[in-house]
Amino acid sequence: MSGGNISRKPVNPLKKTAILIFIFIFILTGCKSGVESGRTEKKDTAAANVTEQGTEKNSETKTTESEQISEESISESETTHPETSPETTEPVTSQDVQQPESDITTPWLETSVPQTIPPMQNTEPATEPPTQNQPADSGTPFGSHGRLSVTGTRLTDQYGAAYTLRGISTHGLSWFPDYVNYDMFKQMRDEWNVNVVRLAMYTAEYNGYCTGDMNNRENLKKLIDDGVKYAGQLGLYVIIDWHILSDGNPNMYKNESMEFFREISAKYAGYGNVIYEICNEPNGGTGWGEIKSYAQDVINIIRSNDSRGIIIVGTPTWSQDVDIAADDRINGENIMYAMHFYADTHRDYIRDKLVSAVNKGLPVIVSEFGICDASGNGGINYDEASKWMSLLNQYSVSYVLWNLSNKSETSAMIQSWCGKQAGITYDELSDAGKWFVNFIK
Numbered sequence: 282m283s284g285g286n287i288s289r290k291p292v293n294p295l296k297k298t299a300i301l302i303f304i305f306i307f308i309l310t311g312c313k314s315g316v317e318s319g320r321t322e323k324k325d326t327a328a329a330n331v332t333e334q335g336t337e338k339n340s341e342t343k344t345t346e347s348e349q350i351s352e353e354s355i356s357e358s359e360t361t362h363p364e365t366s367p368e369t370t371e372p373v374t375s376q377d378v379q380q381p382e383s384d385i386t387t388p389w390l391e392t393s394v395p396q397t398i399p400p401m402q403n404t405e406p407a408t409e410p411p412t413q414n415q416p417a418d419s420g421t422p423f424g425s426h427g428r429l430s431v432t433g434t435r436l437t438d439q440y441g442a443a444y445t446l447r448g449i450s451t452h453g454l455s456w457f458p459d460y461v462n463y464d465m466f467k468q469m470r471d472e473w474n475v476n477v478v479r480l481a482m483y484t485a486e487y488n489g490y491c492t493g494d495m496n497n498r499e500n501l502k503k504l505i506d507d508g509v510k511y512a513g514q515l516g517l518y519v520i521i522d523w524h525i526l527s528d529g530n531p532n533m534y535k536n537e538s539m540e541f542f543r544e545i546s547a548k549y550a551g552y553g554n555v556i557y558e559i560c561n562e563p564n565g566g567t568g569w570g571e572i573k574s575y576a577q578d579v580i581n582i583i584r585s586n587d588s589r590g591i592i593i594v595g596t597p598t599w600s601q602d603v604d605i606a607a608d609d610r611i612n613g614e615n616i617m618y619a620m621h622f623y624a625d626t627h628r629d630y631i632r633d634k635l636v637s638a639v640n641k642g643l644p645v646i647v648s649e650f651g652i653c654d655a656s657g658n659g660g661i662n663y664d665e666a667s668k669w670m671s672l673l674n675q676y677s678v679s680y681v682l683w684n685l686s687n688k689s690e691t692s693a694m695i696q697s698w699c700g701k702q703a704g705i706t707y708d709e710l711s712d713a714g715k716w717f718v719n720f721i722k
């Protein structure tokens with residue numbers, strides 16, 4: 282049957298072309314999107330890897346600069362935390378890690394970046410001084426005995442019990458400023474049993490307070506301030522010594538003295554452990570009358586600020602003529618009179634003056650002495666020293682040894698070859714130094 286033949290409708294060639302183009306475009310588009318989606322996956326995986334190992338990756342890809350910084354950090358870390366090995370624990374500094382660009386939180390970053398670089402190791406003295414200028418540790422001299430007063434010929438403590446000062450004088454503060462430090466004062470107190478330190482400030486000799494310039498003057502005041510501070514922290518008594526010497530008459534620099542004592546008595550009035558020595562050693566024929574009139578004016582100034590502090594007044598002939606002062610005392614309370622001796626020069630004749638003055642009721646203090654001759658040098662006279670110390674003990678007279686330095690002279694306590702300014706060993710003490718620490722311990 283012919284009607285059984287299926288006749289095919291011819292395809293429009295235009296339509297055929299359109300279909301082919303469509304298929305071609307479809308295939309093309311599908312492949313492209315497949316490639317793109319594959320790339321995205323790979324990128325995400327890489328990003329995840331970086332996030333997981335961020336710290337490690339960063340440390341592996343440091344720049345030269347950050348390597349240098351890191352080396353510095355290591356040496357810092359070595360000095361600050363010696364227990365941490367720099368090989369195994371590499372410190373991460375803020376420079377090593379890039380800061381996050383946005384507010385995206387990156388916990389690994391936050392925890393591994395130290396907020397502050399560890400501080401450098403402390404280069405302060407071995408013993409860190411207390412920050413406050415408050416003495417009164419009950420075990421210390423001042424903590425136990427408080428403000429001193431003069432009662433009759435003697436010093437008494439805050440309970441009225443007799444009290445003896447035993448201590449050491451600095452050399453001139455301008456010559457040897459470095460011994461004014463906390464550790465040195467602590468050693469004097471703890472190892473040598475000292476309860477007072479005298480700060481000797483020359484007025485006319487080398488860089489003296491009155492002969493040097495203003496800058497020098499400020500430096501000296503600062504040293505006194507430091508000395509008073511360390512004494513306060515350690516509960517020591519401290520004598521501020523207006524050390525006249527070649528300026529034999531204290532009236533020579535009376536104005537400077539009045540100004541100085543006005544200032545420091547205002548500053549230290551409330552301390553209780555500060556003692557004022559207003560003229561080390563009048564000499565050159567300066568009579569007691571001249572010293573006395575100077576003293577009365579300076580004392581008035583001190584008293585306008587500090588009504589109770591102990592004041593020491595030097596006496597004629599390098600503070601030897603206490604017997605003369607005993608006959609003509611200065612009005613006022615809490616005043617002591619200075620007697621100085623150097624054992625190999627000043628012997629019975631001067632000891633007699635001490636006995637005579639004390640027997641007349643004069644409160645005497647040996648605010649400076651040596652066991653060599655009066656030049657501060659020469660040989661040590663142990664026998665005369667022993668006679669002196671027996672007498673001082675007998676009359677409960679306080680005493681202060683000259684001098685805390687390593688100057689090449691017999692009276693210096695420290696051997697001249699020893700450059701230390703604290704932590705002095707017994708062998709580093711001079712013969713005079715050894716004698717003294719053995720005597721007072």
Ligand code: IDC
Nearest residue numbers: 486526561562599623655656657688690692
């Ligand atoms: C000496 C010093 C010495 C310094 C001299 C200055 O030991 O190094 O060169 O002063 O002139 C004192 C004085 C005291 C003296 C001491 C020894 O108060 O300043 O020190 N001395 O000479 N009076 C008697 C002796």
